[in-house]
Amino acid sequence: MTTTDRASGALLLRQLREGRGWSWADLARALRDTARQLAVASLMNRQVASIQRTVARWESIADRTSPGDRYQFLLAQVYARTPAGDLAIGPGSDFDTLLEALRHFGTPPQRVRQLVELIGHGGRGDSGDLLMLLAPGTRSTIAAIQRDPSKLDHEVVSRLHEAVMAINGLVGTTPFVRLQLQLAPIVQSCRRLLELDQVGPRQELILLATTAYSLAGRLAFETRDDEAAMALYADATKAAGNLADRSHRAAVQTSHTMVTLHATDDLKVARTIARAATVDAHRGSSYAIRARAHAVHAEICARAGQADEAAAALDRAWKTVEQLTVDDPHGGFNADRLNGFDGLCALHAGDAGHAHDSLDKSVSALRLSRDAVQRGIVSTDLALARLRLGDPAACVNLLHEAVDITAATGGRVAAQRIRLARRDLRPWRTEDFLAELDDHIHDTLIGR
Template sequence: MTSTYDRAAGSRLLRQLRESRGWSWTDLARALRGTAQQLRVDALAQVAVPSIQRTIARWESPTGMTVPADRYQALLVHLYARTPAGVVNLDAGSDLDRLVTAFQYLGVSSERIDELRSVVARSAPQGEANLFTMLSPAIHTAAARVLRDPALLDVDLLGRLSAETSTIDQQVGTVPFVRLQLRLSPVAEVFRRLLPDAPVPLRKQTAILAAEAFALAGRLAFETHDDEIAAALYTSAVSTASSQDDARVPVAIRTSHTMVTLYTTNDLAAAGRIAAAAVHEANRSQDLAIRARAYAVHAEICARSGYVRRARAALSRAWINVDRTGSNQEDGRFGTDRLAGFEGVCALYGDDASIAHESLARSVATLTRPRDAVQRGIVSTDLALARLRLGDTRACADLLHEAVDLTAHTGGRVPAQRIRHVRGALRPWHREAFVADLDDHIYDALIGR
């Protein structure tokens, strides 16, 4: 095991590994896609072989500037853990050991390498090459047993699967989205397979938990630009949740789906239809925080569409529900911190920069938890736009610097889109030094890394 950081050496070792098996770039690309199909890493299973070839070429470039992304790391580990004859070999001097050395040269963290080794070690005894090996050992064993005989499904396994979904959700903003997506994929697949044959007493609970997992998987697919997969997962989440007499879950899913639809298609009408459906179902729910979020999302879509009065009416209903819950940023539910951000966005689209600034500043001040990092990046960018509309261009740029740092850390797709929008609004000042500094920061943190 080496601790030397040397990207050129890592790239060279990746090439040597491929050539030692007599593989061309095309051969390795096909092998990686086949492994992706086995592991149900859908985003890569559908990628064309020439595209994967080009990715491999970048890894092996003598400049050593490109490191395999998390999803490719998982595929490479599964691929090289077996000899060309299909025999598992995890020993010192094996292809897997050489791959790990390459990863270390390329700067992959020891924690990530341990995680990858653990996944492969769990798959080896069963001779499995599927995504269930990515589950924790306790869940993997129980899930394998239940998938063979669904009648054995019990609340303990459902609780473990639900806890894993919740843990992954809580790590949004602190762990790369691709890594969270890989961890959640087997959980969502277990739920998908359990749904048709779940025992009747557990069918409703299984459906609700499955819908929550599908929705989070859709969010993660959106963040990693797998838009078709995101749309399919949200469709599954809505249909699964709507089959149960519990309005809370479909409302939460539809509000998330509204914003994903907006940012993937820029189709306000389509987003508006989903938001309206969320409000309709929210009125059946007794969960006031869920209802408040549905109204807030609907308000933003109305404001973006130019329906200022409708936006204000929806915001008023959202505030009524939040005030009744007493919910705030400390309990992790939708509360005053998030709603102030929606109020600020609606004011921006209603051309009231002063109110927008006040609301957005209040929201930013309360979004302090690690879980809030993505949202803080979004609201900081909106606040920057409010500052610009109030005539303070330097303050706008200063706030964008903060948003850039947050977005580089979280990988959030929405704040990145909004940063581009606000930077476009700064175009008249493009010759100013503070804007040039901002451009350098954007390039270094978000584009050139």
């Protein structure tokens, strides 16, 4: 986007706010209140002062910040109604002006159309608006059980579980914020239903809640809302504790371990969760979860410099992978994924050759769209292995690929790894290939 485009967008946002006689704090309160009405968990409890600073950055000519998906959604809800509360989205309305501002900020036409459709079909200013982001079948299912919880039965829970799995399947191809909004009404429904003493198939509902909360925690992490992520993982762990098969709780804990590691860099806390995951995994039925738990534990040990413990955990993971079955309900973790952990542990142990071979195998196998986020991470690790083997140019070539993948997926961990890899390339700062990488990072990840 050009400076002139962004300046025009910033000016229009300021005019919209001032046209309603609002200060930055007034708009911040309106956005937070709307987030609470719509159960947008990542913003509903945020301090007004924090949102106010974000609003100010949007209106600053010198700042590059523009409204992301969550804020676009909330701004659309706020400006779709007049100060008197009437819906007004036609030409010349505040909503129409908002869309023009978003276009100046570079918002894609399909996103603008989605906002128009969402407000046009919804516009009630309650949590029902979020249902418009869901497939029609899921939308009607949730609307029905919200009206009458007694309608919850095996078939309904199965449909909701399929909807959660469908949202999970979009990771890597759809912005994380949009997935958050799609998942929000399902999470909200689970909370309400679990509060009831007698409601349908209880164990199936608990499993649905465990899966939905865990995915919501991961999405909150990816959108840099770590407080919400930790709370959702705590909810998922608590819910999973009511399930007989401990594989479910171990699955939550392995994800929680990695999110804790990358959100806080607290190895001690991450290791505590990882150990709990291995204990639960061995009490559960899934060999896939058991293998992943050992792999995650190995990575934590390797990062802590505990090479022997990491090697022992990896050995257990490889032996467990050999026992995988095609009907494992927690399938998805396999030798290809384990090679990524193996390679990263080798990197931390100083064995660049072994790291390169394992990571190369993993990257070669991660070709599906649902593997994109993981491919971005492993590609960066492979780039570091190339660097440790004395080939900075090859390292940079791989990082170019990782930058493109990360820009497309929005993966937070891959972005962290790219920054660390760039730091290790400082001795080659005078080389043209590094200047080209810096330009690519800036244009694709920072300046977009």
